[in-house]
Amino acid sequence: MKIGVLALHGAVIEHIQILRAIGVEPVPVRLPEDLEGISGLILPGGESTTMRKLVARWGLREPIMALARSGAPILGTCAGMIIVAMEIAGGDEPVFPLLDVTVERNAFGRQLDSFETDLAMPILGDRPVHAIFIRAPIIERVGPGVEVLARLPDQRVVAVRQRNVIAIAFHPELAGETRIHRLVATMAAEYAEPGEGTEAAGTEPWSFGEVT
Amino acid sequence: MTAETSTWATKKGLAQMLKGGVIMDVVTPEHAKIAEDAGACAVMALERVPSDIRAAGGVARMSDPEMIEGIMAAVSIPVMAKARIGHFVEAQVLEALGVDYIDESEVLTPADETNHIDKHAFKVPFVCGCRNLGEALRRINEGAAMIRTKGEAGTGDIVEAVRHIRILMSEIRRLQSMREDELFVAAKEMDAPYDLVKQVAAEGRLPVVNFVAGGIAIPADAALAMQLGAEGVFVGSGIFKSENPRKTAEAIVQATLHFDNPKIIAEVSKGLGSPMRGIAAATIPEAERLAVRGW
Numbered sequence: 001m002k003i004g005v006l007a008l009h010g011a012v013i014e015h016i017q018i019l020r021a022i023g024v025e026p027v028p029v030r031l032p033e034d035l036e037g038i039s040g041l042i043l044p045g046g047e048s049t050t051m052r053k054l055v056a057r058w059g060l061r062e063p064i065m066a067l068a069r070s071g072a073p074i075l076g077t078c079a080g081m082i083i084v085a086m087e088i089a090g091g092d093e094p095v096f097p098l099l100d101v102t103v104e105r106n107a108f109g110r111q112l113d114s115f116e117t118d119l120a121m122p123i124l125g126d127r128p129v130h131a132i133f134i135r136a137p138i139i140e141r142v143g144p145g146v147e148v149l150a151r152l153p154d155q156r157v158v159a160v161r162q163r164n165v166i167a168i169a170f171h172p173e174l175a176g177e178t179r180i181h182r183l184v185a186t187m188a189a190e191y192a193e194p195g196e197g198t199e200a201a202g203t204e205p206w207s208f209g210e211v212t
Numbered sequence: 213m214t215a216e217t218s219t220w221a222t223k224k225g226l227a228q229m230l231k232g233g234v235i236m237d238v239v240t241p242e243h244a245k246i247a248e249d250a251g252a253c254a255v256m257a258l259e260r261v262p263s264d265i266r267a268a269g270g271v272a273r274m275s276d277p278e279m280i281e282g283i284m285a286a287v288s289i290p291v292m293a294k295a296r297i298g299h300f301v302e303a304q305v306l307e308a309l310g311v312d313y314i315d316e317s318e319v320l321t322p323a324d325e326t327n328h329i330d331k332h333a334f335k336v337p338f339v340c341g342c343r344n345l346g347e348a349l350r351r352i353n354e355g356a357a358m359i360r361t362k363g364e365a366g367t368g369d370i371v372e373a374v375r376h377i378r379i380l381m382s383e384i385r386r387l388q389s390m391r392e393d394e395l396f397v398a399a400k401e402m403d404a405p406y407d408l409v410k411q412v413a414a415e416g417r418l419p420v421v422n423f424v425a426g427g428i429a430i431p432a433d434a435a436l437a438m439q440l441g442a443e444g445v446f447v448g449s450g451i452f453k454s455e456n457p458r459k460t461a462e463a464i465v466q467a468t469l470h471f472d473n474p475k476i477i478a479e480v481s482k483g484l485g486s487p488m489r490g491i492a493a494a495t496i497p498e499a500e501r502l503a504v505r506g507w
């Protein structure tokens with residue numbers, strides 16, 4: 001099974017390495033034809049303004065919207081979360097309006113306010129996730145039908161899911177965290193072969209393996 | 213659950229987020245907007261682009277804080293600014309302004325001919341230049357969270373950038389081919405900390421992100437740097453000294469992304485007008501070369 005990683009710019013290789021580590025074949029996506037045959041797509045961290053430009057320039061908007069509408073899992077981390085939001089605070093046009101939330105860019109401030117912490121994320125099990133936030137966005141408004149997956153201690157929302165779309169404000173790919181990618185791989189396997197179960201990731205999807 | 217700011221992971225991580233992108237030198241908020249609109253992943257705020265620094269001569273220092281703040285206010289992408297080599301007070305000032313990255317840069321006139329800045333002492337991350345692996349690892353040991361191989365800034369001549377990325381990459385490959393008991397001498401010979409040498413030998417790459425800088429003037433220059441192993445590029449004078457900065461900036465962004473696709477590089481290179489005129493690096497006397505600064 002193949003999962004694509006939008007490879008216009010940003011933390012692409014980090015996601016590719018995690019996909020390889022869990023036994024999924026990663027496909028870097030730079031042009032529409034690269035989407036052929038993939039069962040899910042990861043939108044990595046980077047600069048959302050840069051990605052917005054490049055998505056438009058290379059005609060990726062419509063084919064990626066179609067892939068998402070067909071039910072393939074989409075995971076956005078950091079900038080990836082911004083580009084899947086239906087609304088961006090400050091009035092920027094959405095890029096892939098898939099998730100009924102409002103995000104605020106650079107919500108914590110500049111680089112000096114970047115931080116790391118541990119967060120509870122019950123969908124992944126009891127062990128907390130190590131969350132690295134870099135010039136990170138935040139979810140200001142959660143629409144109906146959007147499930148909150150993680151909050152900061154002050155209750156601000158930093159991870160959500162709406163059907164096949166998962167968005168996370170931090171960087172699991174920088175912390176060797178594989179559980180989120182395993183979840184996406186499980187969803188991708190279900191998308192690729194409905195009803196066929198969850199053999200995709202090669203191991204039990206809920207096992208707590210880590211990349212070393 | 214405590215939150216920790218300015219950790220090594222966040223410092224190094226911001227550079228990881230810039231990979232595959234173009235960081236552009238800008239001297240005004242208007243330039244910064246053009247760079248952002250063209251798809252730059254970050255901008256470097258400075259008072260004069262390197263070719264003007266070269267032409268003006270004299271002492272090149274940190275930029276006016278007001279000008280840096282103007283650029284920070286104009287764009288939402290990360291803003292970097294340059295401090296002189298060893299000038300830790302300029303770095304303190306830039307940190308106080310809240311810039312996202314500091315470039316301890318040979319393009320400015322060095323303030324210390326022995327010591328670089330102790331970059332571990334800062335909350336803001338640093339990028340530093342190198343000409344070879346030893347220099348890169350010395351900078352990382354001092355706390356640099358990102359490296360750029362140096363070219364000869366302000367020339368529009370890619371030759372020095374090519375020289376240095378080739379040296380860096382071949383030295384990494386050489387370490388990978390060595391027996392473990394040979395790494396001690398390798399570390400001694402390149403004047404680099406043994407632990408970092410050992411890490412590079414094991415991983416086959418620098419412990420931090422590496423961009424190429426200096427002399428990039430056309431899209432093919434950026435793609436050449438990428439094919440030689442750069443993880444992104446800095447473009448200084450090459451954009452705003454060209455006939456059509458907006459188009460040149462966009463084309464360099466596209467060529468950096470599609471660096472291994474010559475058809476796309478050909479397409480984006482069409483009709484850009486004249487690139488910056490440039491100076492052949494080989495004609496520059498030793499004393500006026502910037503890349504040799506750094507110890």
